[in-house]
Amino acid sequence: MIxxxxxxxxxxxxxxxxxxxxxxxxxxxxxxxxxxxxxxxPEEDNVQSPDLVRRMQQEHGTFRYxxxxxxxxxxxxxxxxxxxxxxxxxQGHHAVIGxxxxxxxxxVLNLWFVLWPHQKKVLGFVPASNEERIRCSRITFLSSRTxxxxxxxxxxxxxxxxxxxxxx
Numbered sequence: 001m002i003x004x005x006x007x008x009x010x011x012x013x014x015x016x017x018x019x020x021x022x023x024x025x026x027x028x029x030x031x032x033x034x035x036x037x038x039x040x041x042p043e044e045d046n047v048q049s050p051d052l053v054r055r056m057q058q059e060h061g062t063f064r065y066x067x068x069x070x071x072x073x074x075x076x077x078x079x080x081x082x083x084x085x086x087x088x089x090x091q092g093h094h095a096v097i098g099x100x101x102x103x104x105x106x107x108v109l110n111l112w113f114v115l116w117p118h119q120k121k122v123l124g125f126v127p128a129s130n131e132e133r134i135r136c137s138r139i140t141f142l143s144s145r146t147x148x149x150x151x152x153x154x155x156x157x158x159x160x161x162x163x164x165x166x167x168x
Contacts, residue, residue, distance in 0.1 A: 007080060010073045017069040022155075024063045025148040038122060038137035056123055064116060067108045074101060087161075097161025103154040107147045115143035 078084035078097070085091075087098035118136035121128035128136065 003080065007077060010077045010080070014070055014073040014077065017066040017073070021063060021066040021070055022151045024066075025144060025151060028144055029148055032141075035138065035141045038134045057125070060116070060119065060123075064111060067111050071104055071108050074104065094161075096157055100154050100157030100161055103150050103157065107150050107154065110143055110147055110150075115140055115147070118143070 075084060078087050078101070083094045083097070086094035087101050090098045090102075117126075118139045120126040121136045122133050122140055124133075
């Protein structure tokens with residue numbers, strides 16, 4: 001009984017935080033459908049108001065940590081069912097959810113190790129020259145779009161894995 005309740009709680013965590021994470025990506029696409037280069041005045045410095053910095057850190061923190069909750073809850077659900085190793089090894093009928101898991105892992109790595117380090121420079125959290133900030137704005141745009149595009153097959157494989165699609 002406790003395992004069943006834990007599975008339900010993990011599913012809800014997984015779904016709610018996936019909506020936050022993926023929803024942020026889609027909102028970003030709607031808000032900025034094409035790349036607009038960052039424009040900075042030569043005399044502009046990287047200093048921003050403390051209130052704006054706090055709000056941006058909160059928004060980006062929620063987004064980033066939601067990705068970790070999604071990854072951890074998904075991995076724990078698979079582990080709880082005894083299918084984590086088969087899914088990650090793409091074995092048997094667990095290969096379907098495993099493909100979704102690997103796409104999710106790639107998305108999390110992209111977010112934490114590509115997008116976020118560059119986004120910190122764009123937002124002025126980390127000191128960077130204006131040229132560097134402009135370069136990083138393009139990288140963050142492409143990284144964000146990569147995650148948005150990857151979310152489509154990710155959602156397909158997550159749903160297909162639990163609704164009987166079998167590749168083998």
